[in-house]
Amino acid sequence: GDTVILFAENSPEWVVTALGIIRAGMVAVPLDVQLGDKTLVHILRDSDARAVITTQKRVERIEKLASSEKKPKLILFDADSDDERSWERFLDNKTTELPTAGSSDEAIIFYTSGTTGPPKGVPLSHANISSQLDTAAEVKIIAGDDRVLLPLPLHHVYPFVIGMLVPLALGLPLVLPFSLSGQQLLRALREGEVTAIVGVPRLYSALYSSIESKVESSGWIARRTLNVFLVASGFMQKWLRLRIGRWLFRSLHRRFGEKLRLLASGGAALEPELASKLEALGWQVAIGYGLTETSPLLTLSLPGEARRDSVGKPFPGVEIRIDPGALEKEEHVNGHDVGEILARGANVFSGYRNLAEETKKAFTDDEWFRTGDMGYFDSDDELHVLGRISTLIKTESGEKIQTEDVEDAYAEESAIREIGVLEKKGKLVALIVPGGTAHGDEGKDAVRKAVEAASKQLPSHQRISDYAITPDALPRTRLGKIQRHRLEERYDHAKEGGEKAPKAEPMSIDEMSGEDRALLEDSVAQSVWELLAKRYRDKRLTPDTSPQVDLGIDSLEWLNLTLEIAESSGVELTxxxxxxIETVRDLLREVTEGGEGQAVDPLENPEKVLDEKQKRWLKPLGHISAAIARLLYAVNQALMRLLFRVRAEGLENLPENRQWVLTSNHISYLDPFALAAVLGWKHLRNTYWAGWTGVAFTNAVLRFLSRLGKILPVEPTRAARSSLAFGAIVLKKKKNLVWFPEGERSPNGKLQDFKPGIGMLLEKLPVCVIPVFIHGTHEALPPGKFLPQLRSIRLVFGKPLDALELKREGHGEKPHQQIVSA
Known part of the structure; x- marks a missing residue:
């Protein structure tokens, strides 16, 4: 009967330990590793845990928060064998007779996610759990040769019972992904030869969105084909009972695993439209409805047997009835009575831990459990769930509004990333997290227009009358449900704070959405978040923070940051x-999906940084291509001299038999054409150019001409690694290089600060530097103009400079800064 807390991420060891606790007659208490301090303290006290099984990185936190009077014993999964807290020290080789648990004895305690207040302990007995296992075996939703993927955290009842215990009870293998990243899930599906997934609607929504995004990027033909195939598959399945989705979308099934057949969804409502699309794609979809207090399943909608807008029929052994009296007034849907969904059966718990009053409220006088959900039975005895009674809002006009319906309508707008609807003085108001990339006044204007557009599509009583904007994610549970008891405080704070900026510090994990907390369960993502929090401790850091706009990460910063990430986590970002990457969340997702690797310095090992496609830009031109290039250079020279009377001073400063880097100011798109016109073929044939990808590589024609001109694709804002690698390879091959160190055209014709890239190149490969100053191109074709003016152009070539001398003359903390500043 002693309680033992499990406070660690999913792992085979976690599963074995949970089973061992229950078999030994103790009570397992699985907890979310991302719980906030306040919640964790509450559970430590309420559960009266004798022991906490965890990992080394969480020991300090447990010791700090546990009561000094009754500290639980710590047992660690990852301690060394000589550590007295190691799990190995608790092994006993002696034969021990384990107690026989009674059917009414507690087996496990789940703490509810707390959408309306502090979490409540929900003890489930051996009888509660056994009833679910017996019925699952009876309905045969999984059986035989199935292999089950479990991508959900095991501290929830749905993945624990349905995802873990049911397959194990049937003798089926479980497949646990290394992380919840897309790449690792795909790997688990394919390598684990998975046939069934136990997931939640957010997972399946993300799955379908990834399919849709890939199709969108393939053009209108692919998009149209997807829609036609979906309609055809859905029609054949509905009217002829023929499942042709696996054949129509066979390439998709090869990608996700050809054996995958079943998507089981629970934990929240699965949109009927999404369910239909997934079935049209060729998968079977099963939908379960239930609560933590019901172990969890109350109803089950089996593949092909129920309407997709229902949650199916009651689970065998479960009784359900509708209580219209729980609502303030009579409501009907298509002639069917609407009321609170009540349940009873062997799966229903007996009461909350240490909460006698809450238990009394949870049951009727005749011992039916009040689910708190509204619903009705249709004429086929299928249950339809309409939402939580607790989320109903009564407006001043007397109308009752289901908040989730209103939220779904407004969330359709791309400018609204998240929205939580609440009631203030009888009116509907909302807390909104902006979507998209707009910031400041532009972002606020986009939200205003989105609210206006969505409001026009809703009846007047469902429209929000006011809203507040917050940059931080809404408070959610790990399954993605809004913690509504925290909304009002957040709304008031956003309203009162108005234009005030949030505190300049990293967001605490407690403040994050369930989705973001789940993302940080991945050890690599967590290490990168900690790295960012340390680096930018004086800035507001959230998952929605823009690395470029909010943190000021330029190309050199990206280079340094990616090297640090590779060094600390072993993941190398390409x-x-x-x-x-547009947000910190994008960065965390990229590192969870990144491959294992070591930090590669683009100056030390440039060949390892570039892929085969990039290396093609460095290959010598063939005879025909070289001839065409020479012809084009001659044409360019003639046009530049004829139209712009281009002339050069100081050309004698160009070494004849010595490698050089030419550094020029950049004031117009005409600059490289002017340089090429005065250099001459003897120099040009051994020279490469750094060219901005945003101009020189935007279409096939420009890419072909860039290849002839030996222009290398350089991205000055982000891709510092490949840019430096290109430059390093050119210089190592003893070729010349033209580099515009400002990184972009000057908007006013004046010299801008140099980017650090050229300094880093010359620090590593100190070749001769020829400074060039171009006059006249800004007047001939300034930024923003399309047609050039016929103005004369003059280029002044300075005397050769030694890179080592530049380092001595310049200033700065690092050598490349000294070279650039000189």
């Missing part, structure tokens, strides 16, 4: 991955 330039392609960096280009996808």
């Amino acid at each position: 330039d392609e991955a960096i280009s996808r």
